[in-house]
Amino acid sequence: MSEKKSRPYTITGVSFGEGSQAVFSFNSDNQIVGVNERLSNGNVKPVEPGTTDFEQAITSEEALNAYNINKFKGNKESYVNLEKLERAPDEEMSNLYTRNKKVLTIEVSYQLAESQPLLNIHHQIQVINKVVHILTQRKEFLVKKRRR
Secondary structure, three states: OOOEEOOOEOOOOOOOOOOOEEEEEEOOOOOEEEEEEEOOOOOEEEOOOOOHHHHHHHOOHHHHHHHHHHHHOOOHHHOOOHHHOOEOOHHHHHHHHHHHHHHHHHHHHHHHHHHOOOOOHHHHHHHHHHHHHHHHHHHHHHHHHHHO
16 A cells, blocks of 8 residues: 655644644545644654644544545546545554554654664664564555455
8 A cells, every 4th residue: 555645744732742743644446534743843743633732633624635636636627525534444544653663663663773773783682673673564554455
């Protein structure tokens, strides 16, 4: 499952950090499947579905603009209003959030280990084991999905 991502948007009314922006993710059916907060330092943090920030982000004019651009490209005559914006099923949004949260945990752990290389060899091994575990889970998920 490969998502398409929007450009970053600045959204008012969400509790993102100063300088942070929202990036919307879309599935192959052009439904909104996730929101990431792009931090001012360039790192990306997934926004949990069902939270106030998530709901405010996906019901914003910026989300609608990202949706229309993703789905209809330059055909502005086909653009829809906020009521017609399509969301992915809750389970799909939750799965994407969980996967992105795991990736973030690995990236942060890697950055920490990288900043203290000699002190954290054991930690680096743990991070590598987590990566292998997540990749194995992802492979199993894709195999099951293909069988359906």
